[in-house]
Amino acid sequence: MPSWTVDGPQQLTLDEPVTALCVRLVTGRLNVVGADGPARVDVTRIGRRPVIVEHRDGVLTVRHERHPRMPGLLWWLGQLGRRFRADVSIGVPADVLADLRLIDGSLVASGLRRETRVDVTSGQITLMGLRGRTAAKIVSGPVEALGVAGDLSLETVSGEVVLADGAVGAVRAHTVSGEITCDLDNPRGGEIQLSTISGAITVRVREDSDLAVHLHxxxxxxxxxFPQVRGRSGLGAVRDSAGVIGTGAGKLWASATSGSIALLARPVDADAEELP
Incomplete structure (x- = not known):
């Protein structure tokens, strides 16, 4: 089993095939991209604790040598951040199974096309051009999904969710405290579920979309x-709206406990105007 202990800036290239990627880092920056060629690991910055890189039975693992036992208790002293800081970029085949976890920092995943799971405690998640099944969870911080297709699940306790430019299939986005903003193409046959406890929801879809809509x-x-989506009560503030746009082949359900919901129509011609 090839194994490397990385305690300084270093680039590694793996000639053996990689079918799965498992990352367990404490703090720093993690960038994972699906690309042609052999798998590569590039560590550009590292603290006092080394990073272990292992390859076994097609699984590439990148992890800190030893996680802190109680990061929440000591983190504010700043010591753990300096010890476990690591900035890592990883290139893998686009069809790998990816399981990415980071306690504190920013994580970017792009170009992966099979199944991607992302878990960050505090920081920021950015997903770009992913396909297949994608699930991202963050406790504190925003999550952005740009140009993502397939089934998508986004969840944050405290932070904003942004979804744009995606040909999504099934979407589930949930925040406890934070806004949800979606800008979607016509999700024919897709099912979109958006919910927030405290925060606003803004959804923009094309005028020629085919959606059965329920907003609450x-x-x-x-x-x-959309004139087709109207409130069920004409007295006071509208709290419940429903209607069918086009054929209603897809479904859009949005719910906010404390917050407003806006459904916006995007002119079809606007797509052509945005092209260079």
Whole structure:
């Protein structure tokens, strides 16, 4: 089993095939990209604790040698951040199974096309051009999904969720405290579920979309750019709206406990105008 202990900036290239990627880092920056050629690991910055790189039975593992036992208790002293800091970029075949975990820092995943799982405690997640099944969870911080296709699950306790430019299939996005912003193409046959406890939801879809829509807020206001989606009560603030756009082949469900919901219509011609 090839294994490397990396205690300084270093580049590694693996000639053996890689079918799965497992990353367990404490703090820093992690960039994972699906690309042609052999798998590569590039460590550009590292603290006092080394990073272990292992390859066994097609599984590439990148991890800190030893995680802190109680990171939440000592983190604010700044010592753990300096000890376990690592900035790592990893290139792997696009069809790998990826399981990426980072306690504190920023994580970017792009170009992966099979199944990707991302888990960050505090920091930021950016997903770009992913395919297949994608699930991302963060406790504190924002998560962005740009140009993602396939089934997508996004979850944050405290932070914003942004979803744009994706040909999504099934989408589930949830925040406890934070806004949700979606800008989608016509999700024909897709199912989109958006929910937040405290925060606003803004959804923009094309005018020619095919969606069955249901919007609900317990404390807030609902506005719609589609005349087909109307409130069920004409008295006071609208709290529940529903309707069918086009054929209704897809489904859009949005719910906010404390916050407003806005459904916006994007002109079809706007897509052509945005092209160079």
């Amino acid at each position: 807020t317990a404390s807030g206001r609902i506005t719609s750019g």
